[in-house]
Amino acid sequence: MTTYAHTVMPRPANISARTVAFWMLIIVSAFGLWTLQSDFLPVVIAFPGSAALGVLVTGFGIVVALWIARRFLRPVQAPAWSGTWLALMWGAFGACGLALVMNGILLSAWSRALGPNAAGDWAAALTAPINEEAAKAAGVVLLACVSTRLVRSTADGFVYGALVGFGFQIMENFTYGLNGIGLAGGVDPVGATGQVLWVRILLTGIGSHWTMSAVAGAGIGYLVSASGRSTARRIGVAAGCFALAMGMHWLFNSPLFGGIAGTIGKPLANFAIMVVVYLVVRRGFRARWAAVTAEEVQYGSLAPVEAESLSKRRARRRFLRSFGAVRVAQQRLQQLELDLLEERIPEGIDPAAAQPWRDAVAAARQGTLLDRPPQVL
Amino acid sequence: MNDIGAAGNAVYGRRRIWAPLAVAGVLLALIGAEALFARSQPAGVTLVPDTVIEFGAERDATVQVGDGWVLDSGASDINSQIVLVRGNTLVELSDVTLPTGTSPEEMWTGLDRLLDIERHHGTEVWLDTPTDYENAAGTTGLQGNLQVGTRVGQAFVLAGPDGAQAVEAKVLAPSQASDQDLAAAAKVIDSIAFQEAS
Numbered sequence: 001m002t003t004y005a006h007t008v009m010p011r012p013a014n015i016s017a018r019t020v021a022f023w024m025l026i027i028v029s030a031f032g033l034w035t036l037q038s039d040f041l042p043v044v045i046a047f048p049g050s051a052a053l054g055v056l057v058t059g060f061g062i063v064v065a066l067w068i069a070r071r072f073l074r075p076v077q078a079p080a081w082s083g084t085w086l087a088l089m090w091g092a093f094g095a096c097g098l099a100l101v102m103n104g105i106l107l108s109a110w111s112r113a114l115g116p117n118a119a120g121d122w123a124a125a126l127t128a129p130i131n132e133e134a135a136k137a138a139g140v141v142l143l144a145c146v147s148t149r150l151v152r153s154t155a156d157g158f159v160y161g162a163l164v165g166f167g168f169q170i171m172e173n174f175t176y177g178l179n180g181i182g183l184a185g186g187v188d189p190v191g192a193t194g195q196v197l198w199v200r201i202l203l204t205g206i207g208s209h210w211t212m213s214a215v216a217g218a219g220i221g222y223l224v225s226a227s228g229r230s231t232a233r234r235i236g237v238a239a240g241c242f243a244l245a246m247g248m249h250w251l252f253n254s255p256l257f258g259g260i261a262g263t264i265g266k267p268l269a270n271f272a273i274m275v276v277v278y279l280v281v282r283r284g285f286r287a288r289w290a291a292v293t294a295e296e297v298q299y300g301s302l303a304p305v306e307a308e309s310l311s312k313r314r315a316r317r318r319f320l321r322s323f324g325a326v327r328v329a330q331q332r333l334q335q336l337e338l339d340l341l342e343e344r345i346p347e348g349i350d351p352a353a354a355q356p357w358r359d360a361v362a363a364a365r366q367g368t369l370l371d372r373p374p375q376v377l
Numbered sequence: 378m379n380d381i382g383a384a385g386n387a388v389y390g391r392r393r394i395w396a397p398l399a400v401a402g403v404l405l406a407l408i409g410a411e412a413l414f415a416r417s418q419p420a421g422v423t424l425v426p427d428t429v430i431e432f433g434a435e436r437d438a439t440v441q442v443g444d445g446w447v448l449d450s451g452a453s454d455i456n457s458q459i460v461l462v463r464g465n466t467l468v469e470l471s472d473v474t475l476p477t478g479t480s481p482e483e484m485w486t487g488l489d490r491l492l493d494i495e496r497h498h499g500t501e502v503w504l505d506t507p508t509d510y511e512n513a514a515g516t517t518g519l520q521g522n523l524q525v526g527t528r529v530g531q532a533f534v535l536a537g538p539d540g541a542q543a544v545e546a547k548v549l550a551p552s553q554a555s556d557q558d559l560a561a562a563a564k565v566i567d568s569i570a571f572q573e574a575s
Contacts, residue, residue, distance in 0.1 A: 019393055020393065020394055020397040020398065021393065024400070024401060041497075042498045043497075045497045046490065046491075046494045046497050047490070047493075098404065101408070102407065102408055105408070105411045105412055106411045106414070107454075108415055108450070108451035109411065109415035111450040111453060112418035112419055112420070112421075112422075112451060113414075115422065115450070116430070116432075116448060119450070119455070120454060130407070131407070131411075134404065138404055141400050142400060144386055144396075145392075145393050145396050145400075148385040148386045148388065151386055152385045182471070182491060183457060184473060184475060184476075184487075185471075185473030185474075185475055185479075185487040185488065185491070185534075185543060185545060186487030186490040187473075187475050187479050187483055187484060188475075188476055189490070191476065223387070224387045225387070346385040
């Protein structure tokens with residue numbers, strides 16, 4: 001009898017349904033969806049044309065959000081699909097529904113406390129940065145609690161923060177589009193919705209919720225993953241990023257710098273802040289990536305020529321093209337190498353703990369890697 | 378400090394239970410604090426007789442109130458809508474921005490369509506056929522009888538000078554509302570005017 005030695009591909013789950021955080025994400029999102037439909041379903045039924053336009057724009061927004069977040073906002077590789085959908089769901093339903101309830105309370109309180117004129121100018125700026133940033137940031141913390149694999153670096157916190165923000169922004173666009181009908185007196189409802197969506201997507205979309213919660217998310221990612229840093233420093237960075245996100249939101253909603261220049265300039269300022277934070281996050285991630293890549297080359301897990309191509313999407317495609325017909329096998333090997341290096345990103349993990357991933361890479365080279373354990377007959 | 382170790386992130390073990398509960402606690406505490414703050418504020422602002430309120434996105438619509446009116450601050454947003462209350466009579470004024478050249482009839486149709494939202498909420502709403510209207514300030518538009526649930530009254534659309542702006546007004550009161558309150562509401566509607574752009 002011939003005995004074959006096989007290695008089984010390691011497949012740890014990115015999310016665990018047996019966690020408090022997972023069910024909080026689901027239950028609060030369901031509550032948010034119920035709250036949103038209570039307020040907006042009658043408007044949708046009364047103005048189906050506007051609702052159809054909103055749904056169309058929402059679909060387009062989801063595609064654009066996925067493309068930006070998964071293609072650009074995380075260095076080296078896109079985030080896990082499971083985390084991507086959970087983040088979008090929380091932003092659209094959980095955070096948006098919570099914000100609807102909380103804003104209703106606080107906006108009304110500011111109106112009474114400040115008087116109608118001052119409240120007209122400042123109530124939004126004194127409400128949304130607190131309630132909406134708290135609701136969105138809660139989602140990133142919950143994602144970090146769903147498993148220890150989803151948020152393992154500052155870059156993970158950044159990209160999931162952006163995805164939560166995208167979800168929030170897309171749902172808010174839909175509801176504001178419907179609210180626009182009332183502000184236009186019910187005359188030409190589809191035109192009124194279109195005008196609101198045009199402004200919110202083309203003029204202010206570049207620096208709205210996704211930029212703010214990406215910044216807050218980066219701080220949460222640092223808080224839960226910056227191994228070897230003091231607790232005070234990690235809390236300080238997280239609080240600083242959250243305060244910066246609130247400040248960005250405050251500026252966005254404040255009556256300061258009004259007019260068309262302010263409408264365009266304030267989102268651009270938020271976008272610029274987000275880019276600066278992204279560059280800092282990316283620099284840290286790439287430095288760690290380079291360090292673990294060099295170690296794995298030393299261990300013999302990666303060939304130097306493979307290691308050179310791994311950190312950039314375009315370089316990986318170029319490397320694969322050079323294999324011609326056997327590209328599929330090489331692509332699988334490349335993904336295993338990426339998985340190995342991702343496994344090494346958290347600094348506190350013992351390099352020996354990544355041995356199953358090293359074994360998988362070696363087995364893939366030899367053609368003895370199995371997706372699942374072989375059935376015992 | 379290394380509280381992360383082999384887990385990959387700091388939220389492992391018992392932290393995976395208390396960290397999400399702490400998140401829920403913070404959100405509930407925030408909601409509670411805001412509700413307490415809201416409750417500590419007065420329900421409305423009693424207006425001095427002859428107060429002129431400027432409202433709307435450009436604050437170029439004006440209304441003057443007489444004696445006994447309270448501005449429901451919680452329901453009002455000076456940029457779009459103000460709600461005035463006197464006894465159990467309610468005056469709701471909404472500033473709307475329209476496509477240039479919108480006729481009063483189109484505004485009335487729009488108002489009726491907006492009331493469809495209330496109808497789909499399950500409230501019985503009835504809006505009468507409108508008639509021409511001109512108030513004491515010289516602002517023209519349409520008026521008609523209105524019923525929303527158990528409250529009855531009148532609806533008005535008052536067109537701005539260029540047909541691109543209007544004030545939609547609703548006066549609603551229970552059927553047993555006092556004549557003084559209804560007369561005071563009529564005076565409020567009579568005072569609605571638009572300021573010329575400076």
